[in-house]
Amino acid sequence: MNRENKRKQYENGYYKTHACNxxxxxxxxxxxxxxxxxxxxxxxxxxxxxxxxxxxxxPGDRASDCGGIMDPVAVWVRKNGEWAIIHRCRRCxxxxxxxxxxxxxxxxxxxxAMKPLSAPPFPIERIEExxxxxxxxxxxx
Ligand SMILES: [Zn+2]
Ligand SMILES: [Zn+2]
Numbered sequence: 006m007n008r009e010n011k012r013k014q015y016e017n018g019y020y021k022t023h024a025c026n027x028x029x030x031x032x033x034x035x036x037x038x039x040x041x042x043x044x045x046x047x048x049x050x051x052x053x054x055x056x057x058x059x060x061x062x063x064p065g066d067r068a069s070d071c072g073g074i075m076d077p078v079a080v081w082v083r084k085n086g087e088w089a090i091i092h093r094c095r096r097c098x099x100x101x102x103x104x105x106x107x108x109x110x111x112x113x114x115x116x117x118a119m120k121p122l123s124a125p126p127f128p129i130e131r132i133e134e135x136x137x138x139x140x141x142x143x144x145x146x
Contacts, residue, residue: 031056033074052108059094064103071097080118
């Protein structure tokens, strides 16, 4: 394949219309990641540790030159009930939202979802007192 064709193959937007079939080694946990089993066209994060690389500006476009490791920092639920992961780039701080894949590590997903609840920004034993201060009915009768 000559250089011209190769560049054409990976031009912007290529991965929007073509499935990404690369097998890659996860830079964070070292696991070999296969494209099969994702249940979607784009395997953009490791199913084991859920980390990603900052290679996209828009999902799948491979238009970013950053290349930083993106940590999974949060999950959210879309309108249709599907979960998505918020990734944050270690190098530049960019945030992006990515669909979960069918074989993503469910324990890791749950632990990210539970994180704010297990580390509340206030002493959990004072929640009754704080609710009372807000005029709510959080008091034990
Ligand atoms: Zn990994
Ligand atoms: Zn970045």
